[in-house]
Amino acid sequence: MAGPAAPRRTVLKGAALAGMAGLGAAACSTDSKLGHAETPTPTAPVDLGEASEVPVGGAKLYKEQRVVVSCPAKGRYKAFSAQCTHAGCLLEKLEGTVGDCPCHGSKFDVTTGEVLHGPATAPLPEVPVTAAGGKLVAGPRS
Template sequence: MAHRREFLQQALVLLGAGMCAPALAAWLQSCSSETKQPTEPGGTVELDLSTVPELQQVGGAVKRTFGQHNGGQPVLIIRLAEQQFVVFSTVCTHAGCEVGLPQSGRIPCPCHGSQFATSDGRVLQGPASSPLKRFASEYDPARNVLKISF
């Protein structure tokens, strides 16, 4: 009886290891992709701007997701000037839809028509009544890296 129990336990362990192999491979792959945009302790991310064509020009904007930062939702990064950037959550403060890319200085929400200012995320048009959540960022021109604090 004890032998049979041991056999079953070993079989379950082996079966479990076999079932986990694809998950393990996916996990290892996700680790390797994270090394391209390292996440530092304390909730900061460094983005190498040479890898982001949308941000080469003043006025450029791009959405990016950084793992579980911002609840796993994308952030909107806008280049306001040569060395000035702003980073907002893309989650609309009205009912949670994802806002669009900026147009003519305004960040539109496709769901109910709210609009937010690209400069500081304040509401320009409702129904939203609160500004977009903003994350602190710091540009290092020597390295062409934008450091975002979550």
């Protein structure tokens, strides 16, 4: 004899959770050949604004442009993708020159792109950045 049927609410709740799990997996897809998330870099030059907004010896996160820029010395800039190489999440905040990924806790040195704490194993990809006329531009040169 079969047991009692599951209440409709339980079935619907399970279906909703299964759907959300599928979306989460799609949002955090990884490139199986590389073993880490694909991290696209700007394909066209992107204006980041005033170079003076990046402190010497520090860094600035440009969330909308998905880039993090550091300034190791006055007039010198280095940029990296701000998208975590583990699951593709956007770095949430900077603590000094350490970028934090909110999804799984990876930490990156945003002056070198190197992983400081996993689960990410691949460094942040470097992004070309230029300073001209007091402005910063990330991405390929036009």
